[in-house]
Every structure is written in structure tokens, then in C-alpha cells.
Amino acid sequence: MSKFWSDAIRDLTPYVPGEQPKVSNIIKLNTNENPFGPSPKVTHAIHSFESNKLRKYPDPDSTSLKNTLAEYYNVNSNQVFVGNGSDEVLAHAFMAFFRQREPLLMPTITYSFYDVYCNLYNINYEHIPLGDDFSIDLTRYQRPNGGIIFANPNAPTGKALTLDAIEGLLNTNTESVVIVDEAYVDFGAQSAVSLINKYPNILVIQTFSKSRSLAGMRVGFALGNAELIEGLERVKNSFNSYPLDMLAQDTAITAIQDEQYFQETTQQIISTREWTTAQLESIGFNVVPSKTNFVFATHRYLPGAELMGFLRTHNILVRHFSRPGIENHLRITIGTPDEMSAFIDCLKKHPDISTLD
Numbered sequence: 001m002s003k004f005w006s007d008a009i010r011d012l013t014p015y016v017p018g019e020q021p022k023v024s025n026i027i028k029l030n031t032n033e034n035p036f037g038p039s040p041k042v043t044h045a046i047h048s049f050e051s052n053k054l055r056k057y058p059d060p061d062s063t064s065l066k067n068t069l070a071e072y073y074n075v076n077s078n079q080v081f082v083g084n085g086s087d088e089v090l091a092h093a094f095m096a097f098f099r100q101r102e103p104l105l106m107p108t109i110t111y112s113f114y115d116v117y118c119n120l121y122n123i124n125y126e127h128i129p130l131g132d133d134f135s136i137d138l139t140r141y142q143r144p145n146g147g148i149i150f151a152n153p154n155a156p157t158g159k160a161l162t163l164d165a166i167e168g169l170l171n172t173n174t175e176s177v178v179i180v181d182e183a184y185v186d187f188g189a190q191s192a193v194s195l196i197n198k199y200p201n202i203l204v205i206q207t208f209s210k211s212r213s214l215a216g217m218r219v220g221f222a223l224g225n226a227e228l229i230e231g232l233e234r235v236k237n238s239f240n241s242y243p244l245d246m247l248a249q250d251t252a253i254t255a256i257q258d259e260q261y262f263q264e265t266t267q268q269i270i271s272t273r274e275w276t277t278a279q280l281e282s283i284g285f286n287v288v289p290s291k292t293n294f295v296f297a298t299h300r301y302l303p304g305a306e307l308m309g310f311l312r313t314h315n316i317l318v319r320h321f322s323r324p325g326i327e328n329h330l331r332i333t334i335g336t337p338d339e340m341s342a343f344i345d346c347l348k349k350h351p352d353i354s355t356l357d
């Protein structure tokens with residue numbers, strides 16, 4: 001606390017990302033990073049990048065990247081917005097669409113950055129409870145609101161909604177923007193991108209950080225009606241003209257072009273996820289059915305915080321949230337098959353865990 005701080009920052013509660021340890025002998029299953037490196041074509045693009053180009057500013061509009069994304073998702077390039085990670089895209093969207101008289105609606109348990117943006121931008125919001133099985137019931141969002149946001153699949157639960165459920169919401173909710181945060185959609189859920197030409201108020205946000213193995217490059221994007229995109233551009237151009245550097249623009253384009261690598265790595269993660277789920281169930285965990293690159297699991301009688309501590313002493317990091325209702329759950333990122341075997345073997349060494357018959 002400093003006397004030089006404005007009232008606005010004194011009252012903030014910033015988001016706390018998962019730990020990034022400085023040592024390397026750790027199995028890191030705590031921040032939903034992809035265990036595989038980016039496409040070999042991305043590696044090649046980085047190695048052949050001409051550093052002399054860096055004396056100039058990058059294209060402020062990321063035109064080639066927008067065109068590449070537009071072609072890939074079969075939309076127009078004026079329906080694409082790009083930003084420095086989807087966290088930045090989300091921040092601009094909160095600013096552009098959610099500062100309204102009525103409250104923003106979001107699930108009680110979802111990506112915890114949403115509350116942080118509400119505090120930053122003074123947005124009034126309401127949490128809508130999840131079902132006992134952590135499902136989102138979109139019929140409960142049919143009331144006056146200044147906007148709706150949820151992650152699909154949701155985080156940290158991993159549960160996905162159907163496209164029909166989202167379309168049902170859009171049919172009744174026509175007067176405010178609905179944001180679907182699809183950070184994990186490539187791991188087996190249905191994307192709502194196909195709805196953007198039909199409904200002018202849906203914005204779909206995705207990222208290169210998870211399924212495209214580029215968390216360190218910081219590239220995220222939004223797809224929606226051209227007028228929503230123009231709204232985002234107004235915020236972006238009032239904040240930073242150059243959110244994506246040259247290398248980020250080049251590598252993102254290259255990552256999209258290597259469809260085969262993308263398919264192979266996401267399929268590998270999906271099958272490792274199914275293997276991990278079955279293994280966890282065999283040693284007494286309940287696992288929420290996941291459509292993401294992580295699983296959300298709770299042991300029948302061992303507390304979540306204790307299990308996280310036990311794994312930590314064996315150099316395995318997983319994420320634990322102390323929020324009431326999920327304090328006994330662990331969010332476990334799906335790593336390589338070897339990492340997940342080591343993780344399961346470690347749990348089997350816990351004195352109170354045994355294999356069920």
C-alpha cells in the first residue's frame with residue numbers, strides 16, 4: 001500500500017496465476033500448458049526470422065493473421081479481433097460491452113479472471129450457481145442483464161455445454177452481449193463459432209496458449225459480428241496500437257497452417273486424459289467428465305489441500321483452489337503419457353490411497 005496509489009488501484013484484487021517454478025526437475029500440471037512444444041514449422045519460422053525487421057513497428061492490425069484466422073474459421077476478416085493473449089481480448093471485451101446498468105451474469109465457478117476485470121472496470125456482476133454436478137444451466141440466465149459470460153468448456157470444472165443450449169440462450173437473450181470463452185474448445189467440445197453469422201450479440205474468444213502450444217507467445221482472438229469487432233478495435237486503439245509483436249504474428253499464422261500437428265497433439269492429449277481419468281477413478285477419485293486438457297478431481301476422503309502438498313513434496317505441481325465448494329478438488333493438467341504415469345504412480349505411494357477392487 002502506498003500513498004501514491006489511486007483509489008482505483010487500492011481496491012483491486014489482482015488475479016494470481018499458477019506458479020512457474022524456476023527449477024526444471026518438476027512435473028508441471030498446474031497451469032494447463034500444452035506438454036508438447038509448438039509445431040516444428042513454428043520452430044523453423046522462429047529460427048529463420050530476420051531480426052533486422054525488428055527495427056520497425058509491427059503491422060498494428062495484424063492483417064495477415066486476421067486473414068489466416070478468417071479463412072480457417074470460414075468468416076470475414078472484419079469478424080476477427082486479435083490480442084496479446086485471450087486475457088487481453090477478454091479485458092477489452094469487458095470494457096467494450098459489459099459496463100452497463102444491469103449486472104453481468106456469470107457462473108459462480110468459472111475462470112476467476114472475470115471477477116478481476118469487473119473490479120478493474122467497475123462492472124456490477126452476479127454469480128449464478130452451478131448444478132450439483134457442476135453443470136451450467138443457461139435457462140437461469142434468462143433475466144435482465146448487462147451481459148453474460150461463461151467458459152465453454154468451463155474452467156476449472158472441464159464440463160462442456162452443447163451448442164443447442166447456447167443457441168437456446170441466444171434466442172431469448174437478444175439485448176446484451178454473450179461471450180463464450182473457448183480457451184479449451186479444441187479438446188473435444190462444440191464451438192459456437194458457427195453462430196456468429198446468425199446472432200449479432202455472440203462473441204467467441206479463443207487462444208493459441210493451450211491447443212496450439214504457444215502460451216509463451218501471447219496470442220488470443222475473438223470472432224463475432226463485425227460491429228462487435230469494431231467495438232473491440234476502438235478499445236484496442238485507445239490502449240495499445242501494437243499488442244502483437246512481429247514474431248507473435250508470424251508464429252501464430254504458422255501454427256494455424258500446421259493442421260496435422262495440431263490434430264495429432266490434441267488427439268494425444270484427449271487419449272491421455274481418458275487414460276488418466278480411468279486411473280484416478282481406480283484409486284478412489286471422482287472425476288468430472290472433461291472436454292479440456294485438464295481433469296477436475298476429488299478423492300473420496302482425502303482433502304484436496306493435503307493431496308496437493310503430498311504431490312508437491314514429490315515435485316509434481318497441480319492446482320488447488322481454496323474457494324468453498326471446490327476446496328477438495330484438484331485441477332490436474334494433462335501432460336505427456338510419461339508424466340501422467342509418474343503422477344498416478346506417485347499417488348499410489350500415498351499411505352491412504354489404495355486401488356479399488
Ligand SMILES: *Cc1c(COP(=O)(O)O)cnc(C)c1O
Nearest residue numbers: 085086087111151183207209220
Ligand atoms: C488460459 C485461459 C485463458 C487465457 O489464455 P491466454 O490466451 O493465455 O491469455 C482465458 N480463459 C480461460 C478459461 C483460460 O483457461
